[in-house]
Amino acid sequence: MGRGLAKDFDSTTVAFHRDGELALTASVVTIGAFDGVHRGHQELLRQTIAAARRRSVPAVVYTFDPPPKVYFGKAEALISLREKLDRIATFAPHHIVVADFNQIYVRRSAAEFLAELRRLRPHEVIVGEDFRFGSCKGGTAQLLRQHFDTRILPPVRCGNGEVVSSSRIRLLRRSGLSAAAAALEDWRDIVAASPADRSGLPQLEVIGP
Numbered sequence: 001m002g003r004g005l006a007k008d009f010d011s012t013t014v015a016f017h018r019d020g021e022l023a024l025t026a027s028v029v030t031i032g033a034f035d036g037v038h039r040g041h042q043e044l045l046r047q048t049i050a051a052a053r054r055r056s057v058p059a060v061v062y063t064f065d066p067p068p069k070v071y072f073g074k075a076e077a078l079i080s081l082r083e084k085l086d087r088i089a090t091f092a093p094h095h096i097v098v099a100d101f102n103q104i105y106v107r108r109s110a111a112e113f114l115a116e117l118r119r120l121r122p123h124e125v126i127v128g129e130d131f132r133f134g135s136c137k138g139g140t141a142q143l144l145r146q147h148f149d150t151r152i153l154p155p156v157r158c159g160n161g162e163v164v165s166s167s168r169i170r171l172l173r174r175s176g177l178s179a180a181a182a183a184l185e186d187w188r189d190i191v192a193a194s195p196a197d198r199s200g201l202p203q204l205e206v207i208g209p
Contacts, residue, residue, distance in 0.1 A: 014089045019062075019099035023119040026057040027095075030126045031117075031133070033067035033166070036078035037087035039186045040128065040156040040164040045091040047153060048126050055123050058094035062117075064101040067166075071101050078166055078185075110134025114147055125150045158184065 030048040034041045045061065052059035063084070069075040079087070081098070088096055099105055113133045117125070125148045133139035141152045155163040162168060164184050172181035 013092050015095045016085070017095060017097045019097055019105075020116060020119075022060070022095060022097055024058060024060070024095075024121055026055070027060045027120045027122050028052040028055060028057055028124045028126065029060045029062060029117065029120055029122045031062040032128060032131065033069070034061070034063045034084055034088060035067040035070070035075075035166045036169055036185055037084060038164055038166065038169060038184050039158075042091075042186065043156050044126060044128065044153060045088065045093070047151070049091055049093060051124050051126065051151075052094075057123055060095045060097060060120055060122075061088050061093045062097045062099070063088070064099050064105075066101055068101055069166075071106070075167070075170060078169060107135055110139030110143065113139060114144075117148070122148050124148070126153065127151075128153055128155065130155075 028048050028051045030044045032041065032044060037045075048061070049059050065081045065084075066077060067075075070077045085096060085098070110133055125144060127141050127144065127150065129141060129152050131141045131144070131152075133144070141150065144150045145152070155165070157163055169181045169184050172178070172184070
């Protein structure tokens with residue numbers, strides 16, 4: 001991720017940070033690749049925003065660039081980083097943290113990731129059940145639960161029972177089923193939604209740079 005990207009990120013409601021920069025006195029955090037910001041990701045974002053509102057603390061979205069599967073050559077990115085940030089910002093979290101997923105970050109242990117997460121003082125962490133972290137995917141959602149109040153959301157499924165996932169969207173695109181893929185991303189309805197449905201979070205206190 002280029003160092004100039006933060007300057008280009010156009011948002012008056014969301015603060016942009018690189019990994020390790022942000023420290024808070026309290027928060028609700030969701031973590032994931034968010035590639036495509038599809039319906040499953042949107043549920044994570046909605047639940048995080050709602051929990052932050054209930055607790056009157058900032059909402060934080062922690063994501064990666066590139067997505068891990070893209071870095072390891074297992075998939076192509078569904079959208080650019082800029083578009084991903086714009087889509088996440090539509091839900092109006094207070095903060096978006098983007099970790100440079102590179103050869104240095106890949107070697108970070110699960111314990112190092114947990115230490116960074118503690119700087120956000122999360123009252124609650126919300127992740128999907130397939131969430132992994134740390135080198136060699138050593139950290140699981142269950143390990144996260146041993147250190148933080150963690151809510152593990154089940155996968156979102158479409159009408160036929162298929163799990164909504166970035167992999168499913170890629171498969172549909174490769175099969176020429178662009179309309180079906182777009183339905184899983186569901187951005188037409190999101191853009192049409194009232195801004196009041198995605199805002200109203202409390203003000204925040206930031207510590208550090």
